[in-house]
Structures are given as structure tokens and as C-alpha cells.
Amino acid sequence: MKARLEAQVMDARLRSVLLAIVENYIETVEPVGSRTLSKMLDLGLSSATIRNVMADLTEQGYLEQPHTSAGRVPTNRAYRFYVEQGGGEGLLPEEVKRVVERTLSESASGLMNLLSCTSRLLSELTQLTSVVASPRVSKTRLRLIEFLRISDHRIYAVLITQSNMVYHKIIEVSEDLAQDFLNSVSRYLNEQFARKPLEEMRQQVQDRLMDEKETYDQLLAHAVRLSKKALDLSDEREVYVEGLSSILREFGDLNRIRELLVLLEQKNALVERMDASLQPGGVHIAIGMENGHQGWNDCSLVTASYSYADNVLGAIGVIGPTRMNYRRVIPIVNYTARALSQAIMEQ
Amino acid sequence: MKARLEAQVMDARLRSVLLAIVENYIETVEPVGSRTLSKMLDLGLSSATIRNVMADLTEQGYLEQPHTSAGRVPTNRAYRFYVEQGGGEGLLPEEVKRVVERTLSESASGLMNLLSCTSRLLSELTQLTSVVASPRVSKTRLRLIEFLRISDHRIYAVLITQSNMVYHKIIEVSEDLAQDFLNSVSRYLNEQFARKPLEEMRQQVQDRLMDEKETYDQLLAHAVRLSKKALDLSDEREVYVEGLSSILREFGDLNRIRELLVLLEQKNALVERMDASLQPGGVHIAIGMENGHQGWNDCSLVTASYSYADNVLGAIGVIGPTRMNYRRVIPIVNYTARALSQAIMEQ
DNA sequence: ATTAGCACTCTTTCAGTGGGAGTGCTAACA
DNA sequence: TGTTAGCACTCCCACTGAAAGAGTGCTAAT
Numbered sequence: 001m002k003a004r005l006e007a008q009v010m011d012a013r014l015r016s017v018l019l020a021i022v023e024n025y026i027e028t029v030e031p032v033g034s035r036t037l038s039k040m041l042d043l044g045l046s047s048a049t050i051r052n053v054m055a056d057l058t059e060q061g062y063l064e065q066p067h068t069s070a071g072r073v074p075t076n077r078a079y080r081f082y083v084e085q086g087g088g089e090g091l092l093p094e095e096v097k098r099v100v101e102r103t104l105s106e107s108a109s110g111l112m113n114l115l116s117c118t119s120r121l122l123s124e125l126t127q128l129t130s131v132v133a134s135p136r137v138s139k140t141r142l143r144l145i146e147f148l149r150i151s152d153h154r155i156y157a158v159l160i161t162q163s164n165m166v167y168h169k170i171i172e173v174s175e176d177l178a179q180d181f182l183n184s185v186s187r188y189l190n191e192q193f194a195r196k197p198l199e200e201m202r203q204q205v206q207d208r209l210m211d212e213k214e215t216y217d218q219l220l221a222h223a224v225r226l227s228k229k230a231l232d233l234s235d236e237r238e239v240y241v242e243g244l245s246s247i248l249r250e251f252g253d254l255n256r257i258r259e260l261l262v263l264l265e266q267k268n269a270l271v272e273r274m275d276a277s278l279q280p281g282g283v284h285i286a287i288g289m290e291n292g293h294q295g296w297n298d299c300s301l302v303t304a305s306y307s308y309a310d311n312v313l314g315a316i317g318v319i320g321p322t323r324m325n326y327r328r329v330i331p332i333v334n335y336t337a338r339a340l341s342q343a344i345m346e347q
Numbered sequence: 348m349k350a351r352l353e354a355q356v357m358d359a360r361l362r363s364v365l366l367a368i369v370e371n372y373i374e375t376v377e378p379v380g381s382r383t384l385s386k387m388l389d390l391g392l393s394s395a396t397i398r399n400v401m402a403d404l405t406e407q408g409y410l411e412q413p414h415t416s417a418g419r420v421p422t423n424r425a426y427r428f429y430v431e432q433g434g435g436e437g438l439l440p441e442e443v444k445r446v447v448e449r450t451l452s453e454s455a456s457g458l459m460n461l462l463s464c465t466s467r468l469l470s471e472l473t474q475l476t477s478v479v480a481s482p483r484v485s486k487t488r489l490r491l492i493e494f495l496r497i498s499d500h501r502i503y504a505v506l507i508t509q510s511n512m513v514y515h516k517i518i519e520v521s522e523d524l525a526q527d528f529l530n531s532v533s534r535y536l537n538e539q540f541a542r543k544p545l546e547e548m549r550q551q552v553q554d555r556l557m558d559e560k561e562t563y564d565q566l567l568a569h570a571v572r573l574s575k576k577a578l579d580l581s582d583e584r585e586v587y588v589e590g591l592s593s594i595l596r597e598f599g600d601l602n603r604i605r606e607l608l609v610l611l612e613q614k615n616a617l618v619e620r621m622d623a624s625l626q627p628g629g630v631h632i633a634i635g636m637e638n639g640h641q642g643w644n645d646c647s648l649v650t651a652s653y654s655y656a657d658n659v660l661g662a663i664g665v666i667g668p669t670r671m672n673y674r675r676v677i678p679i680v681n682y683t684a685r686a687l688s689q690a691i692m693e694q
Numbered sequence: 695a696t697t698a699g700c701a702c703t704c705t706t707t708c709a710g711t712g713g714g715a716g717t718g719c720t721a722a723c724a
Numbered sequence: 725t726g727t728t729a730g731c732a733c734t735c736c737c738a739c740t741g742a743a744a745g746a747g748t749g750c751t752a753a754t
Contacts, residue, residue, distance in 0.1 A: 033715070033717085034716070035716080045727085045728095046729080047716090047728090048718095048728050049726085049727060051716090051717070051718075054717095055717090055718080065716090065717085066736095067735055068716085068718095068733090068734050068735055069714090069715060069716045069717060069735045070715080070717090070735080070736080071715085071717090108516075109517040109518075109519065144495065144497055146495050148491065148493050148505070150490065150491055150507060154456075156491070156505065156507060156513070158495070158505060158515070160497060160503060164517065166503070166517070168505070169456070169457065170456040170457045170511065170513070171456075172456065242612075243612075244608055244612065245605050245608035245609045245612060248601060248604060248605040248608065249605070252601075254601065257595055257604075258592050261591055261592035261595060265591065265592060378747090380746070380747050381747070382746090382747080392696085392697095394747090395696075395697050396695085396696060396697070398747085398749075399749095401748095402749080412748085413705095414703085414705070415702090415703050415748065415749095416702085416703050416704040416705070416747050416748060417704080417705080417746080417747070417748090418746085418748090695754105696753105696754080697752100697754075698751105698753080698754090699750105699751090699753095700749105700751090701748105701750090701751105702747105702748080703747090703748080704745105704746090704747090704748100705744105705745085705747105706743105706744085706745080706746100707743090707744080707745100708743085708744100709740100709741095709742090710739105710740085710741090710742105711738100711739085711741105712738095712740105714736090714737085715734105715735090715737105716733105716734090717733080717735100718731105718732095718734100719730100719731090719732090719733100720729105720730090720731090720732105721728100721730090722727105722729080723727080723729090724725100724727080724728100
């Protein structure tokens with residue numbers, strides 16, 4: 001918001017110089033100097049003039065120099081400006097669109113497969129590290145819950161959501177319950193909770209557990225207890241990370257790379273970061289420290305949400321250096337997210 | 348075998364010098380020189396004598412020098428010798444054993460959970476990259492197979508093995524099959540194939556599919572067709588890789604690291620490599636190129652198999668530089684593998 | 695067979711040097 | 725007043741040479 005305000009205030013020449021510097025730096029990954037720039041821009045300005053402009057931009061915090069006699073390098077603030085000024089709005093070649101469509105429609109069924117497939121696809125297309133987070137429980141609705149007796153004190157619980165997410169788990173029980181009885185339990189639960197959000201189901205189960213003294217009905221009692229256990233699992237969220245090796249290409253410093261790998265191995269924190277961007281329909285871009293944690297200093301995270309029938313389920317995204325090619329990456333992430341939502345509906 | 352033969356032939360002094368060099372190099376990661384060595388070994392030999400010995404060892408291919416005036420560095424052959432000569436037989440502190448026991452017994456139920464838990468544990472204990480491969484289908488026996496109707500043309504198939512591995516999948520069907528009918532199908536299949544190896548089941552299903560003209564029985568026909576589809580999934584093997592960031596600690600060269608990461612991302616090849624070591628009960632060690640592929644040049648793979656009731660299921664292991672601390676790592680891998688087998692039995 | 699001694703080789707480190715790139719400032723110009 | 729040419733200045737980088745250090749291989753003495 002703040003950046004957008006400044007953008008309006010910023011004079012047209014400053015603006016085009018800044019954008020040119022960002023683009024050039026993204027392309028060459030070298031500090032860009034005034035001479036290069038004066039040739040690049042067709043404004044008929046000499047390098048000396050450009051130097052003045054650059055001095056202003058540096059003062060305003062958009063540029064910095066690695067050392068006195070080097071060219072300028074964009075700051076995170078500059079990338080923010082670049083992205084908001086439409087630098088991220090590139091066109092997506094039809095060919096890429098087709099690849100996305102085809103890959104997702106050929107994926108094996110089940111949401112898990114679809115998500116891991118999406119992750120590979122994203123990392124392939126962007127040549128960056130991709131991250132795909134599975135849906136949050138609260139947002140998803142029950143399609144089917146079933147219990148299968150494995151042995152005398154062990155039951156397999158499976159729970160399928162409307163978006164075809166499958167949660168399953170082996171649960172331990174003290175009493176030996178017959179399969180027929182389990183069938184009644186699941187029939188009851190399905191009647192009661194089909195198409196209801198899991199969150200609601202969990203809540204109600206919790207409530208009834210409180211009132212347990214009242215439930216003389218054995219069926220109900222077991223239904224509550226079993227579904228309590230079954231719902232316990234569903235807080236675990238999967239994270240699909242693909243294309244780790246691209247981090248090595250993008251970053252030069254070994255210690256930096258190690259830090260990043262460690263961060264990526266902490267999947268919980270990763271999911272949280274992804275969730276932070278879940279609100280809107282479009283693409284969300286977090287540049288450098290905007291990601292909150294120190295470790296993401298020179299990384300950008302481009303994310304977009306996917307949904308099922310207007311319910312936002314989770315997020316997909318890519319992680320790259322702040323100087324990533326936003327113009328190429330943003331449309332890919334955006335389109336892939338939409339295609340994923342589509343595929344979830346159709347499957 | 349060859350190395351073992353040489354070992355017998357090798358003179359005692361050569362042997363102890365070689366072992367000392369390997370140990371020293373593992374510890375310091377610096378080429379080791381004759382002076383250091385003559386002080387280290389309490390044989391009362393001068394550096395000059397050691398130099399002669401080292402010259403012999405170099406001639407025989409156990410050592411090499413980075414350059415003329417550097418100390419010696421062990422070759423892969425030397426590591427092989429070291430490992431076979433019992434350099435890998437360290438003691439495992441009771442404390443570590445307890446950690447292993449506790450971690451595995453606290454793991455959530457289901458083989459998948461157990462395996463991913465094992466992978467994290469291994470990488471934690473060894474500070475190396477761990478790899479755990481899920482069981483091969485052929486080796487595993489059926490406990491339970493069930494089909495659940497999700498919608499008119501979609502069925503959820505779940506298949507649990509005796510080792511509590513859960514394979515599950517959504518399969519598409521053309522006809523709408525009632526849940527009651529599906530129950531009969533699974534009852535039939537369970538009666539027929541419970542405790543039988545999946546491989547056998549797959550074979551028989553395949554055979555009957557051939558004879559399909561003969562099967563007038565609708566139940567049987569559907570049973571065959573559904574289980575065919577269900578068994579299709581089970582060739583997918585999971586691979587749990589943990590502790591990637593430790594690769595960065597162990598290797599210095601960026602390109603080398605990238606190559607390794609790429610290799611690790613190809614999970615199929617990884618599984619094959621792991622399988623290659625499945626035969627015996629004990630620990631298997633592949634040093635450098637023994638792994639087959641060029642890319643593993645300076646890596647060692649220490650693996651051990653886990654089993655269920657004398658059936659070898661799959662392998663666990665760690666990947667590290669050839670100069671890894673075998674004395675510490677081997678017992679950890681060994682013990683963890685046994686503990687895992689135990690945990691599978693008990694769960 | 696072992697060892698002391700020594701010349702030799704090769705790496706590593708450091709200081710010094712010159713070239714190059716790019717800046718900031720000043721003064722002249724339109 | 726905004727723009728530009730010119731120039732001194734700064735800093736990095738790549739190269740060079742010298743000196744120090746580590747470790748070897750060989751030879752001759754024990």
C-alpha cells in the first residue's frame with residue numbers, strides 16, 4: 001500500500017530508470033552501471049544524467065551499491081515497486097498452458113497425487129523450488145468416512161473429503177468391534193456429517209464427548225469415540241517440495257544454501273508461511289524479509305491459492321531469489337493454481 | 348573378496364599404517380603426512396620408515412597424494428580395506444540405543460509413519476542424509492483388502508499388508524456397483540488371498556483375467572477386475588529422504604553438491620541402489636563407484652535391511668562422503684534396522 | 695632393515711601492482 | 725535550470741613474485 005502511494009508520487013523518469021535497472025539486474029545478475037543504462041533506455045539521456053537519477057533512487061532506498069565503484073543493485077523495496085508496477089504481468093505462452101492442462105489431467109486420481117504432480121510441474125516450469133501445501137482441515141468437507149476392522153484391537157479409519165483428499169489412519173481400540181457394527185457406525189456418521197465441514201464435525205464430536213454420560217446408546221458412544229480418533233489425524237498437512245537442486249543454481253554462498261535447506265526441511269513453518277498468503281484469489285508475492293523470518297532475507301515466495309467450489313483449500317508456490325524472473329514466474333504460478341482448482345473439480 | 352584376500356597377504360605393519368591413515372583422515376579431513384603418523388603410531392618407527400611404507404601402499408593403490416608435497420589420502424580401496432578389517436565395528440552407546448527404541452515405539456501407527464520416523468531418526472543420529480525405502484510388493488503379504496463406493500463410478504480401494512503397510516487408491520469404474528456387492532467382492536478376495544504374498548495374488552488375478560471367458564460368475568469377474576486395478580498401484584514405492592542439508596556440510600564443491608541433489612531427487616534410481624544390498628541380514632557398505640553410477644564417485648552408502656517375520660521387506664541407509672565415520676555410522680544403521688524390524692512386528 | 699639428512703617440489707599466503715569499471719563532482723553549455 | 729562532458733578518485737580484481745611451510749624421495753650412514 002505504502003509502495004503504491006510512492007509509485008504515484010514518483011516521477012516518470014525515475015520510474016523508468018528503476019524498472020530498467022531491475023529488469024537488467026534480473027537478467028544479468030550484475031550490478032548495473034550508468035553507461036549501460038543510458039544505452040539501454042532510449043530516452044536520449046547521458047550517463048551523467050542517469051547517474052544523478054540513480055543517486056536519487058539510492059537516497060530513496062530503491063538501490064544500493066556493493067561498493068563505491070560498482071554499479072547499482074535493486075533493493076527489496078525496488079522489487080516490490082517493480083512487481084506492483086506491473087513488472088510481473090507477463091504473458092503465458094499457449095504452449096505452457098497446454099503443458100499444464102495436460103499434466104494435471106493425466107495425474108493419477110486422488111488429491112495427494114494431484115498435488116505432488118502439481119509440485120513437480122511447478123518446479124519444472126519455473127526451474128525453481130516449488131512448494132505445495134495440502135488443504136487445511138477446517139476448509140474441507142466430508143464425503144465419506146469408513147472404518148475397517150483389521151484385527152481385534154485395531155481399526156483402519158479412512159476419511160475422504162469432497163475435494164477427494166484422503167486421510168487415513170490405523171487406530172487402536174480396547175474392545176473388539178465387529179465389522180458389522182463398524183458399518184453401522186460409519187453409516188450413522190455419514191448420514192450425520194456428509195457434506196459438512198470437517199471442522200464442524202470435529203466440534204460436534206468434541207461437544208458430544210463432553211456429554212458422554214448422556215449417551216446410553218452404544219452405537220452413538222462408539223461413533224463419537226472412533227470419529228474423535230479418526231479426526232485426530234487430519235491436522236497433519238502434507239507439503240510437497242520439489243526442485244531443491246535449483247537452489248544451488250540460484251545462490252552462490254554455501255552457508256546461505258545450507259540455511260535455506262534447513263528452513264525448507266522444517267515443513268511446519270513452511271506451511272504457515274504459505275497460509276499467510278491465502279486470502280485473495282490472485283497471486284501473492286512476498287519479497288525478502290516480508291516473509292517474516294531472517295532466513296528468507298534474499299528469497300521471494302510467489303504463491304497462489306487453489307480452491308474447490310469457492311472454498312480456498314491451500315496454496316501452491318515457488319521459492320527463488322529476490323531477483324527471480326517475476327514476469328515469467330508469476331503467470332505460471334497463477335495459471336497453475338487455477339488449473340489445479342479446475343482439476344480438483346473435475347476429478 | 349579380493350580385498351579380503353589381499354588383507355591376509357598384507358604385512359602387519361602395512362596394515363596398521365593404512366588403518367591409522369584412514370582413521371586420521373576421517374577425523375581431520377587433511378592429507379596425513381609421515382611425521383604425524385610416526386608420532387601417532389607407537390611403533391617406534393621414524394618418519395622415514397613410514398615414508399617407505401606409504402610409498403608401498405601408494406604403489407598398491409591404497410593411497411594417493413593430491414600433489415607431490417602433500418600427505419597421503421586414502422583411496423576407495425583403502426576404505427574398503429578399512430571396513431573389512433573391522434574398522435566399522437564400533438560400539439553403540441546404550442544411550443543411543445535407548446533413543447532409537449523410544450523414538451520408534453512412539454511413532455504413530457502404520458508402516459508409512461514408522462518409516463518416515465526412522466528416516467528422520469537416522470539422519471539425526473548420523474548427521475548424514477538418510478534414505479528409507481518402503482517394502483517391495485513382491486515380499487509382502489495381504490492382510491486385508493476392501494473396496495468403498497465413493498460415487499457412482501468411483502471406488503476407494505485399500506489394501507493393508509501384514510506388515511501394516513497401507514496401499515490405497517481411488518479407482519474409476521464404468522458400472523455403478525453397490526456397496527453391498529463390493530463387500531461380497533472383498534470378502535471373497537480376503538478369503539482367497541489373506542496371508543498370501545501380493546505377488547502371488549497379482550499373478551493369479553492376471554491368470555484369471557486371461558480365462559475371463561470362463562468366468563460366468565459376475566462376482567468373480569468383478570473381483571478379478573477390481574483387484575487388478577487395486578494391485579496396479581502397489582508398484583509405487585515410497586522413499587523417505589531426510590537431512591539433505593548435511594550434504595552441504597560434507598561436500599565443498601558446489602557443482603558436486605548439485606549433482607548429488609539431482610541424484611537424490613530421482614527416487615526410482617535410489618530405490619534400485621538400495622535394493623541392490625538387500626540380500627543379507629547385516630550391514631551392506633558400498634563405497635564410491637561401487638555404487639555403480641559415476642555420480643556417486645565420492646559417496647558411500649551404508650544400508651541395512653528390515654524385515655517382517657524373516658521376510659526381508661526393504662532397506663534403510665545413509666549417504667555420506669567416502670570418508671564418513673564408519674565406526675560410528677555402521678552400528679547406528681545396523682541397530683536402527685533391527686529396531687525397525689522389531690517395531691514392525693510389535694505394532 | 696632402519697634412519698638421519700638434505701635437496702626438491704608443490705601449495706599457500708601475502709604484498710604489491712596495473713587495469714578496469716563506475717562513481718561523484720565541477721564547470722560549461724543550451 | 726536541467727543536462728552534459730570531463731576528470732579525479734575509489735574500489736575491486738586478476739596477476740605477479742617472493743617467502744614460508746609441509747612433506748616427499750633419495751642417498752648414505754648406522
